[in-house]
Amino acid sequence: MNALISTALSGVLMMFAGLFVKNKQSIKFVAIVALLICFAANLAELSTLQGESRTLYGMITVSSFSILFNAVAFGATLLYFMLSGSAFEKVGEHVSDYFALVFFILSGITLASSFSSLLMLFLAIEIISIPQYILAGSDKKSPKSSEASLKYFLMGSFSTGILLMGITLIYGASGSFLISELGIGDGAVSPLALCGVILIAFALSFKVSAAPFHFWTPDVYDGAPSVFTSFMATVVKAGSFIAFIRLFHGAFTGAISKDWQLLLALVTAATLIIGNFTAVFQQSVKRMLAYSSIAQAGFMLLSVIAFSDFAAKGIILYAAAYSVATIGIFAVLIKMKDYTFDGFNGLAKKEPLVAAVTTICLLSLAGIPLTAGFFAKYYVLTAAVQEGNLFWLVIIAVVCAAISVYYYFRVIMAMYFKSGEPGVEEMSGGFKALLVVTAAIVILLGVFPGLLLQFV
Amino acid sequence: MLTVLLILIPLVAGLLTFGLKGSGPKTVGLISSLASLAVTIAALFQFRTAPETLSHSCNWIPQLGATFSVGLDGMGMMLSLLTSISFVLIFIVINKREYDRANSFYALMLLSQAGLMGVFAAYDAMLFYFFWELALIPVYFLCSLWGGEKRIPVTFKFFVYTFAGSLLMLIGIIYIYLQTPEHSFSYASFTTAALPKETQSCLFWLFFVAFAIKMPIFPFHTWQPDTYEQSPTPVTMVLSGIMVKMGLFGVIRWLLPVLPQGAYVWSDVAIVLSIIGIVYASCIAIVQSDFKRLIAYSSIAHIGLMSAAIFANNEQSLQGVLVQFFNHGINIIGLWIIVEIIQDRLKVKSLNDLGGIAAYAPRMATFLVIISFANIALPLTNGFIGEFLMFSGLYQYNPWFMAVAGLGVILGAVYTLNMVQKVIFGQPNQLTETTTDLRGNEMLALSVIVAIILVLGVYPKPMLELVQSTTELVNKVY
Numbered sequence: 001m002n003a004l005i006s007t008a009l010s011g012v013l014m015m016f017a018g019l020f021v022k023n024k025q026s027i028k029f030v031a032i033v034a035l036l037i038c039f040a041a042n043l044a045e046l047s048t049l050q051g052e053s054r055t056l057y058g059m060i061t062v063s064s065f066s067i068l069f070n071a072v073a074f075g076a077t078l079l080y081f082m083l084s085g086s087a088f089e090k091v092g093e094h095v096s097d098y099f100a101l102v103f104f105i106l107s108g109i110t111l112a113s114s115f116s117s118l119l120m121l122f123l124a125i126e127i128i129s130i131p132q133y134i135l136a137g138s139d140k141k142s143p144k145s146s147e148a149s150l151k152y153f154l155m156g157s158f159s160t161g162i163l164l165m166g167i168t169l170i171y172g173a174s175g176s177f178l179i180s181e182l183g184i185g186d187g188a189v190s191p192l193a194l195c196g197v198i199l200i201a202f203a204l205s206f207k208v209s210a211a212p213f214h215f216w217t218p219d220v221y222d223g224a225p226s227v228f229t230s231f232m233a234t235v236v237k238a239g240s241f242i243a244f245i246r247l248f249h250g251a252f253t254g255a256i257s258k259d260w261q262l263l264l265a266l267v268t269a270a271t272l273i274i275g276n277f278t279a280v281f282q283q284s285v286k287r288m289l290a291y292s293s294i295a296q297a298g299f300m301l302l303s304v305i306a307f308s309d310f311a312a313k314g315i316i317l318y319a320a321a322y323s324v325a326t327i328g329i330f331a332v333l334i335k336m337k338d339y340t341f342d343g344f345n346g347l348a349k350k351e352p353l354v355a356a357v358t359t360i361c362l363l364s365l366a367g368i369p370l371t372a373g374f375f376a377k378y379y380v381l382t383a384a385v386q387e388g389n390l391f392w393l394v395i396i397a398v399v400c401a402a403i404s405v406y407y408y409f410r411v412i413m414a415m416y417f418k419s420g421e422p423g424v425e426e427m428s429g430g431f432k433a434l435l436v437v438t439a440a441i442v443i444l445l446g447v448f449p450g451l452l453l454q455f456v
Numbered sequence: 457m458l459t460v461l462l463i464l465i466p467l468v469a470g471l472l473t474f475g476l477k478g479s480g481p482k483t484v485g486l487i488s489s490l491a492s493l494a495v496t497i498a499a500l501f502q503f504r505t506a507p508e509t510l511s512h513s514c515n516w517i518p519q520l521g522a523t524f525s526v527g528l529d530g531m532g533m534m535l536s537l538l539t540s541i542s543f544v545l546i547f548i549v550i551n552k553r554e555y556d557r558a559n560s561f562y563a564l565m566l567l568s569q570a571g572l573m574g575v576f577a578a579y580d581a582m583l584f585y586f587f588w589e590l591a592l593i594p595v596y597f598l599c600s601l602w603g604g605e606k607r608i609p610v611t612f613k614f615f616v617y618t619f620a621g622s623l624l625m626l627i628g629i630i631y632i633y634l635q636t637p638e639h640s641f642s643y644a645s646f647t648t649a650a651l652p653k654e655t656q657s658c659l660f661w662l663f664f665v666a667f668a669i670k671m672p673i674f675p676f677h678t679w680q681p682d683t684y685e686q687s688p689t690p691v692t693m694v695l696s697g698i699m700v701k702m703g704l705f706g707v708i709r710w711l712l713p714v715l716p717q718g719a720y721v722w723s724d725v726a727i728v729l730s731i732i733g734i735v736y737a738s739c740i741a742i743v744q745s746d747f748k749r750l751i752a753y754s755s756i757a758h759i760g761l762m763s764a765a766i767f768a769n770n771e772q773s774l775q776g777v778l779v780q781f782f783n784h785g786i787n788i789i790g791l792w793i794i795v796e797i798i799q800d801r802l803k804v805k806s807l808n809d810l811g812g813i814a815a816y817a818p819r820m821a822t823f824l825v826i827i828s829f830a831n832i833a834l835p836l837t838n839g840f841i842g843e844f845l846m847f848s849g850l851y852q853y854n855p856w857f858m859a860v861a862g863l864g865v866i867l868g869a870v871y872t873l874n875m876v877q878k879v880i881f882g883q884p885n886q887l888t889e890t891t892t893d894l895r896g897n898e899m900l901a902l903s904v905i906v907a908i909i910l911v912l913g914v915y916p917k918p919m920l921e922l923v924q925s926t927t928e929l930v931n932k933v934y
Contacts, residue, residue, distance in 0.1 A: 369585065382630045398624060417608050
């Protein structure tokens with residue numbers, strides 16, 4: 001609860017900060033302080049928590065799992081604010097409003113990690129989505145940004161409609177919104193409930209950009225200002241996943257799980273294949289990262305399908321590993337003048353440190369050992385292997401992981417093995433120091449994932 | 457503790473070297489490799505008196521059941537000896553070369569040594585996988601940054617190939633891990649997992665492909681000649697002398713004991729693939745005119761024989777393989793050193809441009825002849841005993857296999873002698889007349905190699921004793 005209240009209040013605070021604080025650097029500073037307070041408030045709840053705490057007529061259940069996930073999301077956002085917060089100014093005038101929107105998204109994410117009623121799920125998804133429509137269109141002078149916003153809004157509201165319809169059907173089948181009272185997996189599966197589950201699965205697949213519901217992703221991620229793409233592709237996506245996994249592992253278990261498991265397995269396979277294969281053919285690093293986010297979603301979906309101890313741990317580790325690495329790469333990308341692969345030519349000569357950090361982040365996304373991405377992939381793959389009947393999917397995932405090396409390494413090759421004069425903005429010492437911190441986190445989690453997992 | 461030191465010394469030295477300038481990297485590289493050699497020799501003595509003190513284990517990821525367990529048995533001991541000797545030799549030979557961005561070059565070389573040592577010492581499947589990948593990454597950068605013209609696509613192919621193989625192995629490791637009762641990655645629980653036969657025969661392929669790509673054996677070998685050709689020669693030495701052993705080592709350490717029945721079911725297939733590789737690679741080697749590619753193909757043929765002998769899996773063949781691990785490494789590094797010297801002096805790679813070097817560089821010619829003889833396993837050289845044992849073991853398994861594999865020896869003599877003839881005998885041309893003979897450091901490195909060749913050729917007993925514990929252990933499991 002602390003996390004939800006503090007992020008919502010911080011959002012309001014940021015809106016007012018725009019009125020009273022004129023210096024843009026100070027606004028960023030206020031946002032970072034507010035986020036630190038949210039982070040502390042969230043962790044403070046851990047000390048008083050005994051098992052689970054239910055509030056709001058049982059519609060919200062806070063557990064150590066949700067607190068840990070919030071901590072990961074806040075931590076990643078903190079890194080994001082510090083690395084890319086200054087880039088907010090370049091998007092438009094209303095810097096404080098952008099920060100406020102990010103805080104509102106965060107409060108949606110905290111709701112997603114602790115809902116125990118379908119109504120709260122709906123609210124969480126909407127609170128996450130609506131600020132994103134605005135952020136996507138925040139660069140008002142760019143037609144691409146407006147197009148992205150409109151596209152995202154239309155498609156997003158359509159999928160929200162489907163989500164709502166699914167919830168309605170499930171309510172019709174079970175007579176309750178509370179997860180604990182649904183009981184649709186006990187005994188024979190009613191067709192009504194099954195339709196509801198499938199509709200919800202589709203709607204959430206849209207939110208996490210799983211194929212074949214992924215068509216909005218490249219256009220929106222490419223059109224939106226890079227600094228916001230960075231956030232949308234990482235923390236927000238992880239937030240949608242936590243809703244996905246909590247709902248399907250919490251409510252749709254038992255007899256009904258057999259029915260949606262195969263469906264989602266097919267969705268996962270399609271996501272992995274489409275995401276990875278299409279990323280290979282991209283010419284722009286930003287668009288490649290958009291497809292890579294689809295591909296990574298495929299891996300995260302593995303943990304949704306697999307019921308096991310590893311799945312929950314896996315999604316937290318994956319969220320952390322993927323978010324940190326992608327935020328690091330985007331922070332560098334924002335500083336580049338040319339977003340194509342050729343734009344990175346010779347970066348290693350000009351900015352050896354920045355190139356090294358980018359390499360480490362890319363290796364993490366590819367899942368090479370010694371980086372956090374390896375254990376993230378390891379956990380979701382283990383979860384899927386343990387499931388037993390998903391071996392075919394595991395093989396597809398592994399082949400796709402090998403393909404992903406191709407497009408991640410294209411950036412590394414451009415930076416190190418090709419010569420060129422890359423156009424880069426001036427980078428401050430503080431920014432570089434933060435990049436080193438990012439790389440350190442990636443490697444630390446890659447050698448000792450226990451640091452994070454001991455809390456799960 | 458000595459085992460941990462063997463990994464730590466190159467690791468720390470490597471990380472240090474990134475920050476050095478001038479002649480610092482060279483010095484650190486040489487000191488670190490000599491220190492590793494000293495520690496290996498110390499470990500060798502300890503291995504004779506108290507082998508259990510070489511094992512070390514501590515917690516790593518308790519949530520997963522992964523431990524940091526390292527240790528050295530006879531095989532590990534020998535491979536670490538090979539690794540440390542090879543790196544000393546390599547650093548001696550390249551001592552006079554000036555590399556662009558020398559600090560990164562030496563740092564990556566040392567990091568690859570750390571990765572290799574980790575692979576040979578790991579007694580925990582997770583740790584093994586970790587080092588297996590880690591050894592690859594520095595080599596990828598070494599080849600891509602300092603290699604030949606086509607280096608980028610070639611090394612990329614190499615990377616993707618081996619990475620895909622490793623991922624398959626990872627799936628295998630995960631599967632076995634989930635089957636172990638206490639969910640552990642330790643060597644002991646892997647070897648006692650006792651999976652059903654059908655499962656083993658499926659899992660076999662997940663591991664086998666990973667190892668086969670690394671060795672490489674037919675039909676997974678296509679990355680290898682290109683990579684050897686394009687890599688800078690010191691890296692080729694690491695690749696062909698030591699890294700290929702990773703695949704063979706993996707089969708002996710992890711595949712045979714963990715999946716004995718799987719290996720039993722598929723051993724014929726594996727041997728046939730290996731033998732096809734021997735004949736095929738030897739034939740291609742005969743028609744090669746590129747010096748580096750010729751040695752690359754000859755390496756495929758030698759590795760094919762070792763892999764066939766491993767899957768024949770009797771005591772003699774395994775002894776032969778283990779002895780050959782060391783000897784093949786030393787011999788092929790010797791050949792590469794000579795290639796490196798010729799390339800450095802004459803800047804050509806084609807055999808047709810060479811000839812008559814014997815008159816201008818008699819010492820180099822002598823060394824080349826001796827090393828070439830060792831490479832075709834003539835008696836009195838170190839290669840003989842290993843090949844003899846392997847053929848004898850293969851014969852016990854199936855005489856026909858031995859007969860076909862034996863073709864490799866004849867073909868091997870053809871291409872090796874052909875190469876020797878083209879390089880050092882015949883008419884000198886304008887270019888080869890400019891050859892100068894060996895310098896001090898090259899002389900030193902090659903003398904060490906020839907000394908090893910001759911001593912072990914006459915008196916192989918210490919090597920055989922060293923690996924005895926491993927061959928006995930493997931056979932017990934089988």
